[in-house]
Amino acid sequence: MTPDMIATIYAYTAVGVGVILAAAGLGSAIGWGLICAKTLEGIARQPEMRPALMTNMFIFAGLMESFPFIILAFAMWFLFANPFVGALQASIATIGG
DSSP: OOHHHHHHHHHHHHHHHHHHHHHHHHHHHHHHHHHHHHHHHHHHHOGGGHHHHHHHHHHHHHHHHHHHHHHHHHHHHHHHSOHHHHHHHHHHHHHHO
16 A cells, blocks of 8 residues: 555545535525525415414424534544545455455
8 A cells, every 4th residue: 555545545535525515515505595485485475374484494494404514524534534544455455465
């Protein structure tokens, strides 16, 4: 196993983590927009339902807000406890004898 192989794994992992975090941020932003838009649409149609709709909006917004943090935890795991380096070492040990 050469340092170039390890550097390549870390570089590809960093690119993958960047894509994952960008997708999580974009998905969360789109989700927030849809939640708020549909809540306002519902309030405009039935103003008397405002308290119930706002309660549901905040519940779903909390669920939507947890999604990027869960993705961030997985991304940090890939960055700092990279499982691919261990897999590379194991495969080289198996091939090498």
